[in-house]
Amino acid sequence: MPYVLPVLLLAAATALILSAMYRSWRRRARGVVVTDLPALPAGSPAAPADPPVEGVYVSTTIAGRPWERVLAQGLGARSAVDIQVLPARAGLPGGVLLTRRGARDVFIPAGTIHDVHRASGMIGKVVDTDGLVVITWQVGETLLDTGLRTRYGADRARLHDRIHSLLVATGENANPEG
Known part of the structure; x- marks a missing residue:
């Protein structure tokens, strides 16, 4: 007792x-003020020329602040992901489609992407040099960084280049070296 x-x-x-x-x-x-996330455009987009890249959705943070995770709209949930880079076709906008397992899918329209680069880490994941592909994009007034880790190292450069080609197509000035 x-x-x-x-x-x-x-x-x-x-x-x-x-x-x-x-x-x-x-x-x-x-x-963090994150309005409704962009929806995948009505009508199913044509299958991309390249197959989806398997990986891990690490997290979304406020741009430039890799240790400040965004929790709104389910963006803080780490999950397995299939990443598709969709070029603009037949009136449908291009973008990056993140099909997440166990979490809400995320569509990043090409016109909202400001930059794509590679990094060694962000909240929840520290990896080898340039082991993450980080997409800087805008939702409403908020700039976000979304970190992706590809399952296979050989896919990182290819994914970066495919996303960078969306920036070139939309006229954004992105870091070509990543």
Whole structure:
């Protein structure tokens, strides 16, 4: 019986800490203003010339701040992903389609992409030199960085180049060396 009071105090402290963590997580989800994400255009796009690239959706952060994860709209959920780069065709805008397993799919229209580069890490993942492909894009007034890790190292340069070709097609000035 002499341990009842310490056990109750420890349980109360644990409950208090978990409650504070949950409130903080919810506040962060509301803190970054991300309006509705762009929807995949009506009508199914033609199959891309290249097959999807398998990988991991690492996270989305505020552009330039790789340690500040965006939680709104499900963008903070790490998941397996199939990445398709869709060129503009027959009135359908081009873009990058991220088909995520266990999380909401994300479509990044080509016109919202500001840059594509490679990085060594962002929140939730630190990898070898230039192991992530990072897409800088805009939703509403907010610039975001979305990090992708390809399953196979040989796919990284090819994915970067395909996304960069969308920037060239839309007239954006992106970092060609990545």
